[in-house]
Amino acid sequence: MTQTSPFRPVRPRRSALYLPANNARALEKLPQLACDSAVIDLEDSVAPGAKDEARESLRRFFRDGRAAALPDGVETVIRINSLSSPWGAEDLLAARGCKPGAILIPKVETPEDIIAVEDALEQTDAALSLRLWAMIETPRGVMNAGHIARTARSDGARLDCLITGTNDLMKETGVASLPGRPWLSSWLMQIVLAARAYGLDVLDGVYNDFRDEAGLKRECDEGRAMGFDGKTLIHPAQIGPANQAFGIPAGQLAEAKAIAEAFSLPENQDRGVISLDGKMVERLHLEMAERLIEKAARIAARHDGDHTT
Numbered sequence: 001m002t003q004t005s006p007f008r009p010v011r012p013r014r015s016a017l018y019l020p021a022n023n024a025r026a027l028e029k030l031p032q033l034a035c036d037s038a039v040i041d042l043e044d045s046v047a048p049g050a051k052d053e054a055r056e057s058l059r060r061f062f063r064d065g066r067a068a069a070l071p072d073g074v075e076t077v078i079r080i081n082s083l084s085s086p087w088g089a090e091d092l093l094a095a096r097g098c099k100p101g102a103i104l105i106p107k108v109e110t111p112e113d114i115i116a117v118e119d120a121l122e123q124t125d126a127a128l129s130l131r132l133w134a135m136i137e138t139p140r141g142v143m144n145a146g147h148i149a150r151t152a153r154s155d156g157a158r159l160d161c162l163i164t165g166t167n168d169l170m171k172e173t174g175v176a177s178l179p180g181r182p183w184l185s186s187w188l189m190q191i192v193l194a195a196r197a198y199g200l201d202v203l204d205g206v207y208n209d210f211r212d213e214a215g216l217k218r219e220c221d222e223g224r225a226m227g228f229d230g231k232t233l234i235h236p237a238q239i240g241p242a243n244q245a246f247g248i249p250a251g252q253l254a255e256a257k258a259i260a261e262a263f264s265l266p267e268n269q270d271r272g273v274i275s276l277d278g279k280m281v282e283r284l285h286l287e288m289a290e291r292l293i294e295k296a297a298r299i300a301a302r303h304d305g306d307h308t309t
């Protein structure tokens with residue numbers, strides 16, 4: 001078996017749906033939704049005057065067992081306000097108490113933004129099961145993306161995933177929102193590169209026009225081609241297209257299985273490169289194939305055998 005990177009857990013993150021923490025209807029709907037991750041938001045979707053109510057609604061959601069009752073494999077993530085905001089410290093306390101899968105830190109600009117949260121968690125939470133996600137959504141965040149991602153390499157690091165915040169990035173830079181994201185994509189690629197350099201997952205930004213299914217599909221396909229693992233979403237109608245675009249097509253899975261099988265043959269045990277159906281296949285392809293097979297199995301476990309949704 002090829003050794004895969006210890007920094008990249010194989011976990012489907014095709015669709016990460018945001019829900020405002022104070023939207024009772026959305027929280028109620030969540031168990032019926034097929035998103036891989038549920039990002040319960042205390043930040044920008046909650047008005048300043050509703051922060052306390054949102055925190056209380058979040059606490060109730062975890063305390064009364066509704067979070068634990070979500071379908072197997074759905075990862076719960078809480079987006080807090082930045083620690084430099086008036087709400088960040090209280091949000092972090094509340095989020096830590098909820099014990100979600102991960103806490104999402106918005107507007108991360110330097111490694112210290114991650115370290116500050118790690119330090120606050122370290123005091124009471126020795127276990128590393130509580131992970132961190134970081135949003136890169138400001139000019140400084142993009143410029144420092146590599147340094148931020150590198151924090152995943154330190155002892156006891158919790159950082160698992162980078163998220164692009166395209167709305168904030170457009171607001172901060174004045175870049176236009178155009179189909180194909182011509183001026184934004186070089187910055188998005190910097191974020192993808194930073195994540196990959198340090199073995200992190202990386203998710204694309206949201207598509208605001210939630211009634212435009214064709215536009216969403218185009219942007220999902222584009223995000224997939226750019227190397228993203230999945231897309232952040234704002235509406236339940238966006239989950240299906242994202243799961244489809246970032247899922248594993250049957251043909252790709254069959255090809256991965258053929259590669260794994262070919263390398264497992266006795267005559268190929270010590271070979272670095274083989275020929276398969278007229279193509280050169282190296283051990284790096286085997287590593288990719290093994291990750292893909294594992295991810296497909298995890299998706300199948302969520303969807304009763306359907307690898308593509």
Ligand SMILES: CC(C)(COP(=O)(O)OP(=O)(O)OC[C@H]1O[C@@H](n2cnc3c(N)ncnc32)[C@H](O)[C@@H]1OP(=O)(O)O)[C@@H](O)C(=O)NCCC(=O)NCCSC(=O)C[C@H](O)C(=O)O
Nearest residue numbers: 018019020025026029041044045165166167168234235236
């Ligand atoms: C965008 C919305 C405000 C639209 O809401 P609404 O008009 O209620 O939509 P619908 O009537 O079409 O809703 C149909 C049903 O689906 C439920 N619903 C809607 N959205 C969600 C959701 N996100 N999660 C779960 N369920 C949802 C409705 O309750 C309806 O249910 P039912 O009554 O049973 O039919 C709304 O979709 C919304 O608030 N979305 C999330 C917004 C959000 O969280 N924004 C913050 C994250 S995006 C961001 O910050 C990006 C980043 O930081 C950046 O900088 O880019």
Ligand SMILES: [Mg+2]
Nearest residue numbers: 137165167168
């Ligand atoms: Mg944002």
